[in-house]
Amino acid sequence: MAKDMSSRTNEEPLCPICIETLKVPRTLTCLHTFCQHCLSKYIQESDCSLVGKPSFNCPVCCRPTYPPSAESKQPKEWAGLFPQNTALLVLLGEEKAKVDFLCDPCSSEEQSIIATGFCVECREYLCESCINAHKKIKIAKGHRILTIDEISKSPDIIMNLNVSSSCTIHTDKEIEYFCKDHKTVCCVKCSIIDQRSCSELVDLKTNAKSALEEDPRDVFEILRRIEDFLLSHMQTSKSNIKRLETQTNEIVSTIKNAREQVNKLFDVIENYVEEKGRQLYKEESIKLNDLNQECQSQLTAVQGSRQLLDAILRLGNETHVFLTARQIQTQLTNYREQIVKKYTAIESKEITLTLHESLKTLMSLAADQLATVQTEIKVDTLCLDGIFRTPTLDSVIETKCPNSGSTPSYRGSAWLPYGSILLCDYTNSKCCLYSPEHTHLTDYILKDTWDACFVGGDEVAVTMTQAKKIQFLTCTAPITPTRSFTTRYYCDGVAALSEDKLVISGYNDSSNQNYYWSIVNTQGKEEYYHEIDQKGETVTYLAVNESKTRFYMSCCDINTVYCFGLNGQLHFVYTNEQLKGPTGIGVDRDNYVYVTGFASNNIHQLLPDGNLIQIITIGIPNKPLTLTFDKSGTRFLLTSESDMSHKCHIYVLK
Structure with missing residues (x-):
């Protein structure tokens, strides 16, 4: 893979804080690198107790950063605790000048002593004095000490210095697996305790390439x-x-x-x-x-x-x-x-x-x-081409109803983890199951069917809006009902927060007829109810972000998209004169939000905070309805209203 990549130029690596050549580069856990002096000054000027323990936000990406072994150190010493970025200075600057690295133990004591060696086991640069002291410690006598010249000439060692391979939960264990179910790396201990029921664990030592989600x-x-x-x-x-x-x-x-x-x-x-x-x-x-x-x-x-x-x-x-x-x-x-x-x-x-x-x-x-x-x-x-991806057509599932009946109107859809798709045909009062190859498998008669979401296993929850009912179906051939419960008001949208908790939305049938959403468990017990001060009697749809901490709600007749936290906090309200009749809504793997404009014939792509990225019009069918992402968050299903030929188009885009 590396041989196919053509490098641009060996530009001088710069510090994002001082915008000058890196001096004593220290790399944070988010991989952003800074001069040690600049980083130390930044830390001392920051709030170093962001979440109740020693931490600060990265100057570039603002991610909370926890210095290693910082409990007994003052903030002015934290910068020296982060690893020196050998890869950038040695590999990218290898032909420019000899790179000097500071002794890590001395740096933590605010002493700038040039290192002459490196302990492979402790992953620390050491000066001559510290090397001698290191060899006298009984537990460290067998440690391998390499010279700086040996370090510079060994790519494998350089990579190990800059790629963290320790498990964040069990710090004494090395990362060995990637869990595709939870999209996280883990050690052998995690795989036995926390990931024992996960279906896809990739061994990184033998098959790391297959775990990559993107080239x-x-x-x-x-x-x-x-x-x-x-x-x-x-x-x-x-x-x-x-x-x-x-x-x-x-x-x-x-x-x-x-x-x-x-x-x-x-x-x-x-x-x-x-x-x-x-x-x-x-x-x-x-x-x-x-x-x-x-x-x-x-x-x-x-x-x-x-x-x-x-x-x-x-x-x-x-x-x-x-x-x-x-x-x-x-x-x-x-x-x-x-x-x-x-x-x-x-x-x-x-x-x-x-x-x-x-x-x-x-x-x-x-x-x-x-x-x-x-x-x-x-x-x-300015043009954003090439920075954000624009969806392109992957395949078409079908163009007309496979069985006799009226022209279908697919108002809801659910993408199962193994690739099968359930479509809710409101006109013909049934749910249609398709294989991963988009072959029609079976139907299940269900009156007033509207939206659907995957819950767990083979189970899908389907809203029956006029009946004020949630019906659970096992989506195998044949489709079989499992359980159901009634909702307080008319229910349109549904999304899963977990295998035993849902968020549903619709409008109430009281005198004010306001939009609402509520969190319920799969037995129908309502845990939270929230009413929006907006009247409505038309469609609402829901989508939940990957971390299950907030969800997005589209309200068709008021041309509005809401973002709420699970405690009812309103994070943002999105409106745009070019978004008319928002219906289907989904979240991709980067947590970008997509919402269809049924009346404006477009898709609006938003940042997680509600800022507009782009409006997508090319390749979008007329009157797009539902929008559902697959498990990977890289492909989504898009249904549309029937066209002049009385066919209902169903697209898969990526």
């Missing part, structure tokens, strides 16, 4: 595109600064020419305009330079991630590649989110001068009334 080369390419995007953003900002400077000079020249005709009065005006213009230029250029600084910091972090991945791909084994790529995929989500929040638009500001139309009352008017200097904002939206 690292694709991740590398996206990182490169993000890097190019940020560079383009910075270049545009720099051009804006130059244009602002030119416009400011032009304004000053204009007012000086006018001054020749209005003498003393224009002395006042000139002073005012020049001062105001310079002030605005300074303020706006500072803002743009600050934005560029922030953008440069983000760019440096992206470059660092790409450089590290490139190094791992060239010199690491499959386990190293998997562990590094998996961590960088988490960074990738953060990079994308930061781009949507901060860099999708550039304020192109203009500094203009307005002269008063009449000169009759010049002497009675103040200078700032005769001439005004201000910025005018023009927003240029």
Whole structure:
């Protein structure tokens, strides 16, 4: 894999904080690397008890970071506890200069002593004095001490220094497996205790490549595109600064020419305009330079991630590649989110001068009334192509009802873990089961069927909206009912929080007819009820994020998407004039939200916090209805209203 990857250039690795060449690089658990001095200063200025124990947020991705063995150390010593990033400086800077590494024990005592060796077992750089002391400790006598030159010439050792292989739960055990059910790595102890009932455990020592959810080369390419995007953003900002400077000079020249005709009065005006213009230029250029600084910091972090991945791909084994790529995929989500929040638009500001139309009352008017200097904002939206994926057609399940009856109207769907699909045909009052190969297997008659969700095993929960009922079905051929319970009000949407807990939504039948959602267990006991102060008698759909901490609710007739926490906290409300009739809603593996616009014929792709990423129109069928992601979160099922040929199209997109 590494041989197929072409490296860009051996750019000088930079620190995202000081934007200078890394000095004594220390790498956090999220794989972001900083100068030890910069990191130490940042930690000391941070709130170091974010969750009740020693921690701080990464300066780049803001993930909580827990320094190793920090309980007995002061925050100013934490930076020295993180591993030195050998891979970036030795592999990417191997032809530029000899790299000096500091002794880790001395660094923790705030002493900068150059290391002469490295203990493989303790994974620490040691100076000559510490090496001698190390050899005198009984338990460490057999440890292998390598020289710095030996370290630099051994790719396997370099990779081991920068890829954490210890289990986060059982720190004395090495990571050996990847659980596809829970999408997490684990040790042999985890596999026996916590993952014993999981169906897919991949042995990383023998088959790490099969556990990768995405080709690292694709991740590398996206990182490169993000890097190019940020560079383009910075270049545009720099051009804006130059244009602002030119416009400011032009304004000053204009007012000086006018001054020749209005003498003393224009002395006042000139002073005012020049001062105001310079002030605005300074303020706006500072803002743009600050934005560029922030953008440069983000760019440096992206470059660092790409450089590290490139190094791992060239010199690491499959386990190293998997562990590094998996961590960088988490960074990738953060990079994308930061781009949507901060860099999708550039304020192109203009500094203009307005002269008063009449000169009759010049002497009675103040200078700032005769001439005004201000910025005018023009927003240029930058293209996000290649940074976020746009869904493409994978396959078509069917185009018409396989059996006799009216044209089907698939209002709900559930994607089972092994690839089978259950579709809820509201018009013909039945549930249709399809094989992973999209072959029709069987039907089950069920009146008022609406939405469905996978619960566990072979079981699916189906809402019967008018009957105010949840019916559970075992989705094998034939489909068999298992149990059911009634709901308090009309129920449309349903999503599973766990194997024994659901969230349902709809509207009540009281006098106000407000939308509602509630959390119920699979026996029908209501654990939480929440009413939305919006009237509605039409469709609602639900989707839950991967961590099961929040869910998203689409309300068709008010063109609104809500995001709630399980305790009723409203995280955001999304509306857009280009989203009409929101119905189907789903969440992909990156926790990005997709919602169909039934009346606007599009799909809106959102960040987890409700910010719009893009509106997808190409390849979307007319009047898209339901949207359901598969277990991997990489493909989704999309149904639509019947067309002029009375056929109901069902698409699988990826």
